[in-house]
Amino acid sequence: MIKPTDSVCAWHRLGWVLGKQLFSVAEARQVAKRRLPRMMFDFIDGASGDESLRDLNSAMIDHIRLMPRVLIDISERAMSASILGQETGLPFGIAPMGMCALSWPGADFSLAREAAKRRIPLCVSTASSMALEQVIELAEGHAWFQLYADQSNGFVDELIDRAIAADYKVLILTVDVPIPSVRTRDKRNGFSFPMNWGASQIWDFASHPRWSLETALHAIRHQMPQPMNYATSSQKTTFVRNASRAGADWNFLATLRDRWPGKLVVKGVQSVEDAFRIKTIGADAIYVSNHGGRQLNAAPVAIDSLVEIRNAVGGTFPLIFDGGIRNGEHVIKALAAGADFVMLGRSVMYGLGAGGAAGLGQILDLIEAEASSVMGLLGCRNIAELGAANLAENYETLMLRTMLERAAE
Numbered sequence: 154m155i156k157p158t159d160s161v162c163a164w165h166r167l168g169w170v171l172g173k174q175l176f177s178v179a180e181a182r183q184v185a186k187r188r189l190p191r192m193m194f195d196f197i198d199g200a201s202g203d204e205s206l207r208d209l210n211s212a213m214i215d216h217i218r219l220m221p222r223v224l225i226d227i228s229e230r231a232m233s234a235s236i237l238g239q240e241t242g243l244p245f246g247i248a249p250m251g252m253c254a255l256s257w258p259g260a261d262f263s264l265a266r267e268a269a270k271r272r273i274p275l276c277v278s279t280a281s282s283m284a285l286e287q288v289i290e291l292a293e294g295h296a297w298f299q300l301y302a303d304q305s306n307g308f309v310d311e312l313i314d315r316a317i318a319a320d321y322k323v324l325i326l327t328v329d330v331p332i333p334s335v336r337t338r339d340k341r342n343g344f345s346f347p348m349n350w351g352a353s354q355i356w357d358f359a360s361h362p363r364w365s366l367e368t369a370l371h372a373i374r375h376q377m378p379q380p381m382n383y384a385t386s387s388q389k390t391t392f393v394r395n396a397s398r399a400g401a402d403w404n405f406l407a408t409l410r411d412r413w414p415g416k417l418v419v420k421g422v423q424s425v426e427d428a429f430r431i432k433t434i435g436a437d438a439i440y441v442s443n444h445g446g447r448q449l450n451a452a453p454v455a456i457d458s459l460v461e462i463r464n465a466v467g468g469t470f471p472l473i474f475d476g477g478i479r480n481g482e483h484v485i486k487a488l489a490a491g492a493d494f495v496m497l498g499r500s501v502m503y504g505l506g507a508g509g510a511a512g513l514g515q516i517l518d519l520i521e522a523e524a525s526s527v528m529g530l531l532g533c534r535n536i537a538e539l540g541a542a543n544l545a546e547n548y549e550t551l552m553l554r555t556m557l558e559r560a561a562e
């Protein structure tokens with residue numbers, strides 16, 4: 154049975170009354186940076202290597218220019234979308250992220266409730282801080298499960314069985330974490346699970362009393378943040394942050410395709426050759442992503458991979474995209490550049506960190522309102538009308554447009 158969450162949400166709302174109205178993801182990031190212990194903020198915000206790819210992902214979407222079309226009645230606009238046979242309230246959902254509860258206690262409750270309210274998919278990480286059965290129940294079915302081929306075959310097999318039993322219709326296999334990357338900020342902060350307590354960690358928590366107090370209260374009422382799919386596994390598998398997930402090879406994918414009865418998505422794909430092979434094996438969609446720059450910092454910029462892969466797989470094969478989406482304009486640009494559906498990563502974590510449930514709601518409202526406005530200014534009345542024709546023919550986007558038009562032929 155799911156424990157009541159109202160006390161958590163009421164507490165968050167009260168906090169929010171004393172808090173701050175958010176007007177952008179950038180602002181949410183700043184507020185989250187102040188409120189979260191440095192170790193937690195850096196875990197969310199950080200990336201691998203020199204972290205340049207994380208910022209390039211957004212910067213390259215900024216460079217895309219769109220062409221406004223006029224004299225069209227766009228007063229009525231619909232933001233609903235369709236992906237993998239599901240009707241969604243919005244053209245974007247929430248990317249899989251492990252240990253969301255580190256952004257704010259009760260984060261999983263808030264995410265699941267938003268997914269239910271807005272009818273958007275919440276991708277539930279293998280390392281989620283709420284058990285996969287609880288999330289899909291709270292999200293009223295609006296949840297997809299993300300699988301890592303982590304640790305033992307027994308653990309992975311059981312996760313698949315649990316996802317089937319919980320009535321998940323979509324499984325995402327993440328393939329871009331065969332080994333951990335080097336994340337300097339986490340190393341510097343001594344970020345580990347379970348926590349290693351030292352003077353600097355104690356000082357970090359003490360100097361961010363609001364997060365620490367709310368986390369402690371939540372732990373007393375519910376439980377300490379922990380990867381719950383591991384804690385609830387009959388295999389007694391413990392979460393090891395630096396464990397290899399290299400079990401996900403081509404054989405594993407082919408076996409998974411046979412075993413999983415629902416829609417199968419492969420996440421973390423950037424190479425055209427890999428995309429072809431994944432499509433041939435029978436995946437239902439490819440999730441183009443560079444993990445928000447958290448794995449190979451030298452990898453291609455996410456939006457470039459999207460265009461390349463769209464060009465290669467043709468106009469109709471479903472592509473899901475994430476990486477650097479920080480506003481509604483970014484969502485519309487990704488859809489115009491070949492995505493069928495877009496996922497939000499850090500943007501929602503910053504919202505949670507800035508204001509808990511209320512902060513998350515505000516960020517989702519902002520992104521929806523911006524996306525609706527940008528879509529209207531392009532002369533489009535619904536998501537299905539968006540496409541390569543919305544890209545302006547300037548120096549930056551001409552090549553994208555030509556490639557996408559070729560893909561649609």
Ligand SMILES: Cc1cc2nc3c(=O)[nH]c(=O)nc-3n(C[C@H](O)[C@H](O)[C@H](O)COP(=O)(O)O)c2cc1C
Pocket residue numbers: 196197198207210248249250251278279280299327420442443444445446447475476477478497498499500502
């Ligand atoms: C804190 C955090 C945890 C993440 N955990 C996972 C995970 O468990 N599984 C996964 O497939 N991707 C994970 N990701 C990657 C996201 O799904 C997504 O690809 C990425 O955040 C998109 O980039 P953006 O945050 O810059 O928009 C994580 C990302 C963040 C920021």
